[in-house]
Structure formats: structure tokens, C-alpha cells
Amino acid sequence: MSHVQILKELDVDFMGKRYIAAVLSGVVLLICLGSILFRGFDFGLDFTGGTVIELGFEEPVEIATVTNALGEGGFPAAVVQYFGSRTDILIRLPPVAEGEAASAQRSDEVLRVLDEAISGQVDLRRVEFVGPQVGEELREQGGLAVLFALIGILIYVAVRFEWRFAVGAVAALIHDVLFTVGMFSLFQIEFDLTVLAAVLAVIGYSLNDTIVIFDRIRENFRKMRKGTVMEITNRSINQTLSRTIITSGTTLLVLLALYFLGGQAIESFSLALIIGIVIGTYSTIYIATAIAVWLGVSRTDLLPPPPVKEGEVVDDRP
Incomplete structure (x- = not known):
């Protein structure tokens, strides 16, 4: 299904800036991990009792x-x-x-x-x-929910696309989760069950954006017989940029309205989604796609196998 094109197709060299993005992400994630390990979270009533x-x-x-x-x-x-x-x-x-x-x-x-x-x-x-015991169980179950979601996504993307894409997708989702919860730890914003629900929603949202770009990359590998991996990847990201802006932009407008007008009850939930969607859009390009490129994804990995004629013997020996 076609989407509204709000931008002319650009020619931005996204992958050319992947090393800068990797350093930036590494520094920010180290800060987030340090805060999580040494400052912890300001757990809400749901987790503390x-x-x-x-x-x-x-x-x-x-x-x-x-x-x-x-x-x-x-x-x-x-x-x-x-x-x-x-x-x-x-x-x-x-x-x-x-x-x-x-x-x-x-x-x-x-x-x-x-x-x-x-x-x-x-x-x-x-x-x-x-009760305190119920709060402790909720913390454990919440952590397991995130872990199982990531494992399921790894299997799904590996089956649908290719293992290099699966590693990139899961790495991007881990990046999004750590960044989102790290901000809550760094600024000591109350972390409750609504925030955990928002983190799980961020995983699904970010994966959707990643799948769209991966699908376009696979399509372009099959259509564009000429062009390097970097050129085809950049072309695919530029082609989906308009859709990304529409989807993320409209979602952010709703979340900003909820954050400022929805009251205290959903403030943390809205904030977690705002952070997650912004960082998820970034990680789709500079984490998921960049890692797939670094791992050496190529045209032969994504092209369908040639049809075998009836009676033909295929020699698959190395």
C-alpha cells in the first residue's frame, strides 16, 4: 500500500555517519548503564509495595x-x-x-x-x-516479559529475513530499552507498571519501523542489480523516510497531548513512549541497519534461490 509522500526522495548518506552514531550511542548507553547500576530506579508503589x-x-x-x-x-x-x-x-x-x-x-x-x-x-x-512480596514478583515478571519479547523477535526476524538482520533488530531493541529505562534512572523519574507497559509498547513500535526498512532493503537488493550494499541501504532508508516521519510524528503529537494534558496518572507512561519512539526511530537506522551492514549482509543473502527445473540435479557440495 502506498503512503503519502511528504518529502521528495532524499539522498542522505545515513550509513556514512554510522561510526559517529556508534560512538554517540556507546557513550550514552554507558551513562545509562552506570545510572541503572549505581543509582537504581525510583520504583513506584507497584514494585515497592x-x-x-x-x-x-x-x-x-x-x-x-x-x-x-x-x-x-x-x-x-x-x-x-x-x-x-x-x-x-x-x-x-x-x-x-x-x-x-x-x-x-x-x-x-x-x-x-x-x-x-x-x-x-x-x-x-x-x-x-x-504488599512488598507482590511488588518483587511484579519486578521479576516484568523483566521476564521484556526478555521473552526480545527472544521471540530474534527468532521471528531470523526466519523472515536473515540472521544478520535479526541480530541488528534485537541489538536496536536492547538499545531502546536501556536508553528509555536509563533516562528514568538518570533523572529519578518514578518507574511503575505503566512505564513497564510503555517499554513493551516501545519494543513493538520500534520493531515495526525496523521491519519496514528491512523489507525495503530486501526489495531493493532484488530490484537494483547494480549498486553496492551501502548504496542500496542508503537508498532504502531514504525511500522510507517519509513514512517514518508521518508515523512517528503523528504518534508523538498524541503522546505530547497525553503528557501535558492527561494528568499525573499517565504522565510517566506518556514520557516513556515519547523517549522510546524518538530513540527507536534513530536506532532503526543507526543500530539495526548499521549492524546488519557491519555483519556483512549481501545480495546473495536476500535473493531467492534459483528455480530448479524438473529432473535437474542440484549440486550443493561446497
């Missing part, structure tokens, strides 16, 4: 006022944030040794403290509790 309480105030309230009231009332470790408007407050409390029953009682205590400290009616809208 604890209690989340959603409150509705009659009048707009300042976060500092709520935080100070909770600190004086015996909850110094409470994390307070807006949940949509200035009258909607989300409070996160760390887990307690007493277990779920104690956490349920804490919500009543929080409501009592705020009722006494802040004028106006306070409504308890939602209380959720996640």
Missing part, C-alpha cells in the same frame, strides 16, 4: 500544606502529588511490617489527620494496597 490513597478536597489545596500536615501527624515518609486538579490529591505511603490490615487502618488515620489540619471537607475516594 505500600498504600496509595486518593482524596478529594472541597477547595484547592497546596501540596506543601498536605505534606506538612501528614508529617506532623506521624506520616513523614508520605509522598503527595496532584491527581488531575488541585482539589484531587494522591498520597503514597511506604509499606509497613504489620501487613495489609494495618495499611487499611492507616487510610482512616490519614483522613483524620487531614480533616483536623485542613479546613473544608475531605472525601476518601480510593485506597489501594500492594
Whole structure:
């Protein structure tokens, strides 16, 4: 199916800049890995366990006022944030040794403290509790989900295209995942289940873009009988550039709207997707395709085998 051509076909030497891109990616990934290893993540309630309480105030309230009231009332470790408007407050409390029953009682205590400290009616809208053991299991299962997704993609691309393309595709996806989660670690942005879901979505999105370019490369290897691997690869990337800009651009517009207007609940999710889509577009060209070229993909790897006439004996000895 044809797509709208918003750019005239360019002649950019993408592969000629692959060494610069490799150095840049290496430096950034080292920074991300260092942050992940030494700083870790600011895990949300989903992974650490604890209690989340959603409150509705009659009048707009300042976060500092709520935080100070909770600190004086015996909850110094409470994390307070807006949940949509200035009258909607989300409070996160760390887990307690007493277990779920104690956490349920804490919500009543929080409501009592705020009722006494802040004028106006306070409504308890939602209380959720996640145990520490459940949070640890979610971390493990999330990591396994990413690992199995990468293994499945490696097998799929190897079968559909060629093993060099499969290695490049998986390397690009690992690059995207490390970069996205590394940014969350580097800037200590809260990492919860919605971010993990966004990381899995980024894997699928980035793979889609990679498959489009790989498919065009294979097609051009069969159509263009003249031309080096570098020329055909650059031609393929330039031919799909218009589609990439349309797809990534429209998706980013939606995600930016969600990030700025969607509220606190989906802010981290939107941010992870924004980072992932931007870096995924880059890695499709300078990681996935560049690695396939470095590994020596050639025309003979992608051309279909010649038809065998009836009765003809094929000598496949080396």
C-alpha cells in the first residue's frame, strides 16, 4: 500500500555517519548503564509495595500544606502529588511490617489527620494496597516479559529475513530499552507498571519501523542489480523516510497531548513512549541497519534461490 509522500526522495548518506552514531550511542548507553547500576530506579508503589490513597478536597489545596500536615501527624515518609486538579490529591505511603490490615487502618488515620489540619471537607475516594512480596514478583515478571519479547523477535526476524538482520533488530531493541529505562534512572523519574507497559509498547513500535526498512532493503537488493550494499541501504532508508516521519510524528503529537494534558496518572507512561519512539526511530537506522551492514549482509543473502527445473540435479557440495 502506498503512503503519502511528504518529502521528495532524499539522498542522505545515513550509513556514512554510522561510526559517529556508534560512538554517540556507546557513550550514552554507558551513562545509562552506570545510572541503572549505581543509582537504581525510583520504583513506584507497584514494585515497592505500600498504600496509595486518593482524596478529594472541597477547595484547592497546596501540596506543601498536605505534606506538612501528614508529617506532623506521624506520616513523614508520605509522598503527595496532584491527581488531575488541585482539589484531587494522591498520597503514597511506604509499606509497613504489620501487613495489609494495618495499611487499611492507616487510610482512616490519614483522613483524620487531614480533616483536623485542613479546613473544608475531605472525601476518601480510593485506597489501594500492594504488599512488598507482590511488588518483587511484579519486578521479576516484568523483566521476564521484556526478555521473552526480545527472544521471540530474534527468532521471528531470523526466519523472515536473515540472521544478520535479526541480530541488528534485537541489538536496536536492547538499545531502546536501556536508553528509555536509563533516562528514568538518570533523572529519578518514578518507574511503575505503566512505564513497564510503555517499554513493551516501545519494543513493538520500534520493531515495526525496523521491519519496514528491512523489507525495503530486501526489495531493493532484488530490484537494483547494480549498486553496492551501502548504496542500496542508503537508498532504502531514504525511500522510507517519509513514512517514518508521518508515523512517528503523528504518534508523538498524541503522546505530547497525553503528557501535558492527561494528568499525573499517565504522565510517566506518556514520557516513556515519547523517549522510546524518538530513540527507536534513530536506532532503526543507526543500530539495526548499521549492524546488519557491519555483519556483512549481501545480495546473495536476500535473493531467492534459483528455480530448479524438473529432473535437474542440484549440486550443493561446497
